[in-house]
Amino acid sequence: MRHAVFKLFSKEPLHDPTADPAPGARRETKTTTCYMCACRCGIRVHLRDGKLRYIDGNPNHPINKGVICAKGSAGIMKQQSPARLTRPLLRKAGSERGAGEFEPISWARAFDILATRLATIRATDPRQFALFTGRDQMQALTGLFARQFGTPNYAAHGGFCSVNMAAGMIYTIGGSFWEFGGPDLERAKLFVMIGTAEDHHSNPLKIAIGDFKRRGGRFISINPVRTGYSAIADEWIPIRPGTDGALFMALLHELIASDLVDHAFLKRYTNAPQLVVLDEGEREGMFAHDPDPGKGPPGDGRHPHNKLIYDTASRTIKAAYPEGIEEGCDPALAGTYALADGTRVAPSFQLLRDRVAPCTPEWATAITGIDADRIRKLAGELGDTALQQAFELPIAWTDAWGTRHATTQARPVAFHAMRGLAAHSNGFQTVRALAVLMSVLGTIDRPGGFRHKAPYPRHIVPNFRAFNSPDMIQPNTPLNAAPLGFPANPDELAIEADGTPMRIDHAFSWEHPLSAHGLMHTVITNATRGDPYRLDTLLIFMSNMAWNSTMNTVAVREMLNRRNADGEHEIPFLVVCDAFQSETVAFADLVLPDTTYLERHDVMSMLDRPISEFDGPADSVRVPVLPPTGECKPFQEVIVELASRLKLPAFTTAEGTRKFKDYPDFVVNFEPQPGIGFLMGWRGKDGDQHLRGAPNPKQWEMYANNDCVFHLKLPETMHYMRNWNREYLDFAKDKGWRQKNDVVQLALYSDTLQSFRLAAQGKTAGRRPPEHLRERIATYFDPLPFWYAPLEDAVTDRAAYPLAAITQRPMAMYHAWDSQNAWLRQIHSHNYLHVNPVTARAAGIADGGWCWVESRWGRVRCMLRCSEAVEPGTVWTWNAIGKGEGAWHLAPGADEARKGFLLNHLISDELPTDNGPISNSDPVTGQAGWYDVRVRIRPAGPDEPAETSPRFAAAAE
Numbered sequence: 014m015r016h017a018v019f020k021l022f023s024k025e026p027l028h029d030p031t032a033d034p035a036p037g038a039r040r041e042t043k044t045t046t047c048y049m050c051a052c053r054c055g056i057r058v059h060l061r062d063g064k065l066r067y068i069d070g071n072p073n074h075p076i077n078k079g080v081i082c083a084k085g086s087a088g089i090m091k092q093q094s095p096a097r098l099t100r101p102l103l104r105k106a107g108s109e110r111g112a113g114e115f116e117p118i119s120w121a122r123a124f125d126i127l128a129t130r131l132a133t134i135r136a137t138d139p140r141q142f143a144l145f146t147g148r149d150q151m152q153a154l155t156g157l158f159a160r161q162f163g164t165p166n167y168a169a170h171g172g173f174c175s176v177n178m179a180a181g182m183i184y185t186i187g188g189s190f191w192e193f194g195g196p197d198l199e200r201a202k203l204f205v206m207i208g209t210a211e212d213h214h215s216n217p218l219k220i221a222i223g224d225f226k227r228r229g230g231r232f233i234s235i236n237p238v239r240t241g242y243s244a245i246a247d248e249w250i251p252i253r254p255g256t257d258g259a260l261f262m263a264l265l266h267e268l269i270a271s272d273l274v275d276h277a278f279l280k281r282y283t284n285a286p287q288l289v290v291l292d293e294g295e296r297e298g299m300f301a302h303d304p305d306p307g308k309g310p311p312g313d314g315r316h317p318h319n320k321l322i323y324d325t326a327s328r329t330i331k332a333a334y335p336e337g338i339e340e341g342c343d344p345a346l347a348g349t350y351a352l353a354d355g356t357r358v359a360p361s362f363q364l365l366r367d368r369v370a371p372c373t374p375e376w377a378t379a380i381t382g383i384d385a386d387r388i389r390k391l392a393g394e395l396g397d398t399a400l401q402q403a404f405e406l407p408i409a410w411t412d413a414w415g416t417r418h419a420t421t422q423a424r425p426v427a428f429h430a431m432r433g434l435a436a437h438s439n440g441f442q443t444v445r446a447l448a449v450l451m452s453v454l455g456t457i458d459r460p461g462g463f464r465h466k467a468p469y470p471r472h473i474v475p476n477f478r479a480f481n482s483p484d485m486i487q488p489n490t491p492l493n494a495a496p497l498g499f500p501a502n503p504d505e506l507a508i509e510a511d512g513t514p515m516r517i518d519h520a521f522s523w524e525h526p527l528s529a530h531g532l533m534h535t536v537i538t539n540a541t542r543g544d545p546y547r548l549d550t551l552l553i554f555m556s557n558m559a560w561n562s563t564m565n566t567v568a569v570r571e572m573l574n575r576r577n578a579d580g581e582h583e584i585p586f587l588v589v590c591d592a593f594q595s596e597t598v599a600f601a602d603l604v605l606p607d608t609t610y611l612e613r614h615d616v617m618s619m620l621d622r623p624i625s626e627f628d629g630p631a632d633s634v635r636v637p638v639l640p641p642t643g644e645c646k647p648f649q650e651v652i653v654e655l656a657s658r659l660k661l662p663a664f665t666t667a668e669g670t671r672k673f674k675d676y677p678d679f680v681v682n683f684e685p686q687p688g689i690g691f692l693m694g695w696r697g698k699d700g701d702q703h704l705r706g707a708p709n710p711k712q713w714e715m716y717a718n719n720d721c722v723f724h725l726k727l728p729e730t731m732h733y734m735r736n737w738n739r740e741y742l743d744f745a746k747d748k749g750w751r752q753k754n755d756v757v758q759l760a761l762y763s764d765t766l767q768s769f770r771l772a773a774q775g776k777t778a779g780r781r782p783p784e785h786l787r788e789r790i791a792t793y794f795d796p797l798p799f800w801y802a803p804l805e806d807a808v809t810d811r812a813a814y815p816l817a818a819i820t821q822r823p824m825a826m827y828h829a830w831d832s833q834n835a836w837l838r839q840i841h842s843h844n845y846l847h848v849n850p851v852t853a854r855a856a857g858i859a860d861g862g863w864c865w866v867e868s869r870w871g872r873v874r875c876m877l878r879c880s881e882a883v884e885p886g887t888v889w890t891w892n893a894i895g896k897g898e899g900a901w902h903l904a905p906g907a908d909e910a911r912k913g914f915l916l917n918h919l920i921s922d923e924l925p926t927d928n929g930p931i932s933n934s935d936p937v938t939g940q941a942g943w944y945d946v947r948v949r950i951r952p953a954g955p956d957e958p959a960e961t962s963p964r965f966a967a968a969a970e
């Protein structure tokens with residue numbers, strides 16, 4: 014102190030910021046990939062004497078170009094979190110699940126316990142092992158493990174996240190937002206973001222929106238809440254939750270009525286002109302076809318070719334390909350016609366026109382709360398920008414039928430959407446409606462519109478079929494199809510002969526036929542109930558199923574600990590692998606401590622979820638920049654070790670020995686097809702081949718020396734129109750991204766959906782839904798998009814529960830991951846219920862006051878914050894800020910457990926029906942209906958404690 018005072022009067026600086034604080038220290042900077050959220054930015058990790066000092070963005074990385082967010086730079090505090098798990102743990106004999114009482118064990122013992130148990134299951138009934146993973150980025154590995162094990166009971170978190178977005182778009186345009194496509198803001202003039210706040214594609218979208226605004230682009234945000242990116246929108250259009258589909262239908266109504274549609278695009282690149290059978294019978298609603306056997310099977314989701322159009326130039330019915338697209342042919346988009354045998358048919362666009370005819374802006378106003386004139390104006394803006402402000406790029410390309418186009422046409426209207434649309438039980442058809450809206454404007458894979466990213470576009474329907482027969486599940490035998498896929502018709506469902514689901518989560522059953530990502534949110538309920546059978550071992554990786562990753566949290570926690578009449582747990586063995594002491598860890602029988610993202614190898618693979626850009630494929634890796642903490646082991650290593658011990662064929666040599674030393678060795682040498690591996694860069698013995706080539710023993714080193722990323726820029730001739738771009742389609746097939754080089758015609762009308770409807774109506778031979786699900790399938794498997802009220806509305810008194818309740822992801826935290834992060838907790842240590850002042854006043858609750866939020870299913874006490882940035886019929890809060898007492902190593906009485914709250918307590922995981930409960934999910938895809946819940950609010954009593962309710966007993970440390 015004396016020294017400092019003395020220095021005050023000296024000429025020496027008090028502190029020299031340029032001085033080396035640790036002269037002689039060893040300094041290193043290593044590059045790897047961030048995992049503080051799912052965006053996968055490139056980062057530089059700065060070390061001093063091997064210790065982590067700070068993290069910044071990597072300027073050479075194509076995703077973030079050096080930008081880093083608060084979460085990314087706070088990775089240092091994740092690394093040093095006191096909540097880290099550091100040793101394998103076994104639940105103490107006699108202790109209750111949830112109490113969190115464990116004894117440390119060695120990895121040798123942990124592997125012995127697990128491998129012995131799994132070997133017995135695999136030799137008897139492989140279905141009794143279920144592997145469900147959370148927000149991981151290694152589904153190519155975990156999916157392979159499940160398939161090789163022989164269990165169908167595998168999925169990641171997509172069913173409770175955004176499968177409606179993925180499936181709704183992929184079944185319509187062959188691609189989806191985020192990893193597989195996105196808005197081309199570099200060339201767009203109008204950007205409409207709907208149902209998105211803060212996003213997966215975080216830094217790149219921020220950079221792109223900033224540049225877009227600087228170029229003078231117009232940004233409209235449509236959302237019940239104005240948070241996240243909407244802060245810089247030119248206009249915020251508030252909308253009621255779950256009603257976006259009605260807005261899209263009204264916009265389609267206006268665009269079609271005003272003839273603001275891209276006729277040429279619709280005729281050539283979509284199924285809009287293809288003729289649909291109108292007569293009753295087994296082909297009703299399917300595409301008409303030429304019965305000549307030489308023309309191939311009738312066109313359907315798997316066989317796109319044999320379809321018909323009506324040519325208005327020659328006034329004849331023609332094959333859709335190739336005659337229907339020949340010079341001089343003008344396929345009809347309207348009218349009804351008759352085939353030679355008298356069958357009545359109509360272009361599918363006529364059916365769409367009929368469908369949207371009653372969906373006027375006034376009709377939509379009553380549903381969405383958006384003024385009819387504003388809807389009309391928005392339709393005009395969309396149509397005008399797409400069609401009148403269009404321009405050409407001097408980029409030549411050749412279409413799938415050999416026609417050379419001298420330029421590429423831009424359609425400068427870009428959309429972006431995500432979970433706000435998806436997380437409703439009407440989300441699939443809502444997303445379909447958005448994809449159809451984008452298609453009629455001609456914005457698909459064109460400059461300024463939506464653009465694909467490799468390996469997309471996929472075929473519609475993608476050629477990934479899930480297993481579909483009970484015979485495929487045999488002891489000690491891999492499944493002969495993947496556990497997950499994209500069904501194209503009822504024959505591809507995973508059901509028993511009597512229609513019973515074959516999977517524990519009921520995915521690919523008549524309950525949720527197109528559940529491409531599985532239904533993780535149903536596993537615990539179904540397994541506890543033994544529906545359709547009992548499990549033995551449930552392995553959960555990186556998902557907080559006893560807290561924020563589950564609906565109806567209180568009941569799920571009880572189920573995890575439920576015992577049968579013999580005193581055995583209904584789910585006999587629960588294994589949890591995580592890096593942190595989450596609420597779910599406390600319920601485990603066996604805990605496996607994972608590493609952090611800074612301590613392990615990881616791949617963002619083309620076989621899974623790559624980081625491709627619009628201009629070409631890209632994948633990336635993580636490499637360890639720090640040694641594992643304690644005895645932590647990467648989950649990938651656990652999987653490779655278990656697969657080797659169980660002698661799963663893909664992990665075992667012909668001589669019966671272990672094939673891969675460890676996970677890095679697996680990544681380099683495993684090839685699902687000759688020349689194709691988990692990583693596509695630097696292949697070939699010497700690393701001089703890309704995309705396809707023999708394994709390269711130095712591949713990891715080459716990625717590490719190249720900022721951990723491989724990005725191949727394709728020639729401009731392959732940048733656009735990739736659904737129909739001959740050069741790209743051939744290239745994609747050659748590189749193994751697609752099985753065929755077929756065109757991907759946009760499915761405005763879905764014959765896939767119609768095939769399920771026909772089965773439900775009893776009009777086709779073959780598989781039919783059980784009686785109690787027929788009406789459900791016939792209603793929701795509509796081949797054209799439509800809006801219906803979320804299913805919860807039918808079982809809830811809207812007058813008693815007049816408000817919608819939703820959550821938003823905070824910018825500073827990624828779900829539950831950061832509750833233990835000392836820096837980020839300073840931004841959010843507890844959450845509020847955000848309510849419009851008008852609504853709060855009407856309920857008699859003051860800003861900052863305690864209140865009760867009640868739904869039909871439960872109630873929560875929390876603090877209210879008035880906000881103009883929410884429409885009056887909606888209340889909302891940040892997701893996953895509230896925490897269980899004692900979890901995440903939080904101090905007793907921490908804000909997160911005392912003042913923070915979880916909205917999940919208000920949401921039911923099931924809805925009642927006359928035939929018993931059914932998952933509270935989209936009837937098409939099984940997407941969890943998180944945002945459908947209806948609530949009311951009232952002030953907390955003056956004598957009630959100023960803390961949240963419900964609260965839970967603390968788990969042991």
Ligand code: SF4
Nearest residue numbers: 047049050053054085
């Ligand atoms: S956006 Fe996500 S991946 Fe990128 S720096 Fe932030 S936390 Fe990391």
